[in-house]
Amino acid sequence: MRRQPLRLAVLEATRILEDAGVESPRTDAELLAAHVLGVERTELPLVPLVDPQVVDALGQLVTQRAKRIPLQHITGWAAIGAITVDVGPGVFVPRPETDLLLSWGLDLLSAREFPVVVDLCTGSGALALAVAHARPDAQVYAVDNDTTALAWARRNADARASAGDNPIRLYSGDITDGRLFVELDGLVDLVLCNPPYVSRNKTLPPEVADHDPGHAVFADDGGLALIKSAVSLAARLLKPGGGVAIEHDDDHAQPVTTLLSQRKVLSEIADHTDLAGRPRFVTARRTG
Ligand SMILES: C[S@@+](CC[C@H](N)C(=O)[O-])C[C@H]1O[C@@H](n2cnc3c(N)ncnc32)[C@H](O)[C@@H]1O
Structure with missing residues (x-):
């Protein structure tokens, strides 16, 4: 032929x-x-x-x-930082814009040795595993409350460990639990969080609406419920000088900035845009 x-x-x-x-x-x-x-x-x-x-x-x-099946469900993988993770039905597909949040976090870590890092709402494990790959000296904790997401994260964590990266510590837990990671209070250099943040009344393209789990996409309080929990956790977990980065919907820069500003222990609050110029994540540092 x-x-x-x-x-x-x-x-x-x-x-x-x-x-x-x-x-x-x-x-x-x-x-x-x-x-x-x-x-x-x-x-x-x-x-x-x-x-x-x-x-x-x-x-x-x-x-x-x-x-309108997501490209990454067809190929079976998504890129984050310098690695790829396996993805498919039941787990959120990491987005290119989350790379910017990762870069901010890695920049913050560049002046630190043996940092402690927490990835809240880890999904496929993408952010945690990308940090562990970039920083072999880091102790990386990751948490999610969804069993399917955790199964994907475990599979990706095992694959990265087999490839030579330091294993991450993967936990089943709920970020609304006020005692989550209580043993790490005041010890964490970096908190990263890409939580569910879309308001429940928003219409989304079929790739998201039909294939990303609703639990990974939507949140109560107009999309801010889980972000509020992440802010509380960050204020408690961070050590002085540590930093937090929280991804948000493009119309949430102001409320997320306000939530972080309301914490006396947090300062240097800054909003960041994505490659398309849309507001995408807010960062803050622990004072002291
Ligand atoms: C937008 S996805 C982000 C996944 C990953 N961080 C990424 O960037 O690809 C949000 C994740 O938060 C998890 N999640 C939702 N509510 C949670 C809660 N209360 N506690 C912990 N994880 C939660 C979902 O299961 C989902 O995996």
């Missing part, structure tokens, strides 16, 4: 995904082609012609993506 130009197969995939309303059709078509070929997306120009079987396999994945 005759080989075909990959470029044309990707163009056709892009057209189908565009018609299906996928937000970044070209990028997704290229990432799916790279997945089928087992190469990096940047290496696609090195593959001018492909076998008909490759075109068929790409077509099947594009059909799934056109049904």
